[in-house]
Amino acid sequence: MNRRVVSMWFPRLASDRALRLRPVDGPFALTWKQDNAERLHCLNAAAERQGLRRGMTHAEARAFCPDLQSRPADPQGDRHLLHVLRRWATRYCPWVGFEGADGLVLDITGAAHLFGGEAAMLADMRQRLSRAGFSVRIGLADTRGAAWALARHGEGRAEPGRPLEALGGLPVAALRLEAETAIALQRLGLRRIADLAAVPRANLARRFGPGLLMRLDQALGRQAEEIAPLAEPPHYGVRMSLPEPIGLVGDVMAGLSRLLERLCEKLAAQEAGARELRLTLRRVDQDSRQVDLRLARALRDPARILPLFERGVREVEAGYGIDQMRLEAIAVEPLAAEQVCHVAPGDGARLDDLISRLGTRIGLENIQRFLPADSHVPERSFVTAAAAFSAPGGSWTSLRPRPLRLFAPEPIAGAGPEAGPRPPRRFRWRRMSLTTARATGPERIAPEWWLADENWHRGIRDYWQVETEQGRRLWLFHTPQDPGWFVQGEFA
Template sequence: MARRFLSLYCRDVPSDRLTPLVEWCDRYSPLVSQDGCDGIILDITGCAHLFGGEGPLLADLRRRLRQMGMECRGAIADAWGIAWALARYGRKFIVHGETAAELDPLPVEALRLPEETALELRRLGLLTIAAVRKVPRRSLAARFGATLLVRLDQAFQQAAEPLTPWRPPAPYRASRVSGEPITTVPAVEYVLRDLLREICERLEKNYLGSRHMELACYRMDGTLDRCKVRTSKPTRSIRHLMRLFSGRLDALRAGFGFETFVLSVLDVEALHPAQLSLSLSDTVEEEASFDALVDRLGMRLGFHDVNRIRVCESYLPEHAVELHPAIAPTITSAEWPDYRVRPIRLIDPPMSIEVSILIPGGSPVQFFVGRQKHLVVRSEGPERLTPEWWRERGMRWGTRDYYRIEDDQGLRLWIFCDSSEHWFLHGHFA
């Protein structure tokens, strides 16, 4: 199938408005990219029929942009270079095949050349593309370098030109356009359920589940809202996803109303169909499952606050454990040796304490935390922890000598002495 490109030339649009416009063009095709500082390029291969053909698509695009107060020119052709040239210099906006006939009369600037090259060509009297094409390639290369030839080849489909979309196209995507603008949450929910049904069915056929979904809601006035839903395990349960989405939908502001909805699955993972159990008691309801709980907590609190614990390969207390987001792939923990007794609570950063009586080379006998006096009754240690040279933070205290001490009140604390003989309180034992 021949590729079809739509180039949009937005001369009057300020550059800071171009990026949102690129995102907005998502509604026509998933492959959209900004093109220079005044244009947008869309790969609309296989998309046009959704809008009734290429003509209606272009008309629809221009009408909507005009409503937003932007005058743009667009052209559709078989290659990026042709579409670009036609959008800026052409008379005909939709071209099939007949490349040479369309491009030849256009000025040399239509080849997307650097300004000085174009100027040089004009000075030599080569005003149109046809004139440039008559010059032998060898002399063009000698005079203007590779750029001109590459551009020429791209325009005449002799060289490939890849399009890098502003974000990777979603592997699964479904969209709905509503006849009337939608303003209420129940109506959005209805559309969403419909979209989810379609997507989940497709996922199921391929034994996949979604980890990350996004609903883009396009408003009448050209702005859009996105709701994202991440899950800790792949899922294709409509009920679960609806529940995760419902928390986000309330935050949508309809304004003039939504007209288009695009649901895309940004991340998929394998999810094999589960065997249904015959006895009802065996099956745990999806909603009641632990994974669903993790997803709900993550959606409300943010996934950086819902963590699993990972033991790392380090003895330094601040590096030995790591909170690891529950949503991330599972990780293996290191083994922790029993004899290294650790406190239940850690004070971060360690609190400076004042030692008033000290056995030289041993543990303190009496010290103050703030103004609170602690008399040491029992102590264990030292446990010497040397800094790991590959870390910067561990170097702050140098070599640390840790003592587990118990005071006269029965309070059990973890204190250390750094290499400059300063004492710190670092944790509480049970």
């Protein structure tokens, strides 16, 4: 049985995707910034009929076609679409791989009869893709190279065992050659693949090297070329069926320990760690109970994960017994291998375990930490982030000392406009009468004018460190433009 290969080329993959989301009538193109200029990345058929081409600058294209509509290109979205099309193409055969950034290659050997023959299969492919709004060109031949050439330079079907008859009239560029090699061959008068096949091989190898002959042999079937399908992502799940139902917490934890060892071996083989685990316990009455565990950090250490499950397992109602256990990692992150040593986990590991334990009760999102932010404004000098999804970093250093406690500005009583730019001698704050013993300052802070903030509508602030005779160490500021005194923080 001859090997049969189909090559699908989507010449307008990016623009077809964009127009599926938001249809446009008339010329349309996606733009991409290259060499400090906006250039056309992908065009629809109407734009090509206007004489526009890929690589043309956007300004030049608008001069040729004033009605041109454009949007920025989204390469990541295009790659995702190609993955979706690859999964769809497995309906025709299991061996489907990528052919560059805009094509697919299928090994349909022995599968065409399921669709009524090769012609019916190709017609079904074109019909379904056209109905979905995709432009496609399809080639079918005995080899991957011949199918690629037919899809991009001829669009047709080569009869089994006779690839040269279908490829002979195509240009030499259809052999997937470098542009310089194709131009050099054309200058020598070798414009078609048939002309190239008639030249002695020794002369071609001496002039152009072995790469040219390899591409020619791959297209004509003299040299094999593999089709590597995209590997399916690994599945991180293990299962255990029990000969007798169990119901004690200790028995369930013992079974879970065995499942964790097997699951962590799979994770270690892929250098991955679990962030979210799900334990499914099937009861004798065919009902199931689930125990979900979300971890503060990616882990694959059974000894650290097992105790975190105990609280959830204790809350499970076993009924008449549990006869099957399934453990699955439903959220996985890369986790590089670490050096094994005899030292116990450091403080970071213990903190992560503590966050995971608390997160099972109140939710990981509710455990937050403060992180420094790049801003001289006190209110914006920090941000809060979920501790499980962030890492401590940055620096809290400042040119001037900052209070340990920071709160919204609170006006003080007894300091009117006549108090002046220095801290008042006596004032009231939070129903306390305070007397200034020593004041250090001022430190002038201006608002960030590029951000709208109602809290800074009074303008600049002059901050003072005030030590009171009553023992309070406060952070006061004065607003010269709209005179007033406020307390915003308290030192330890």
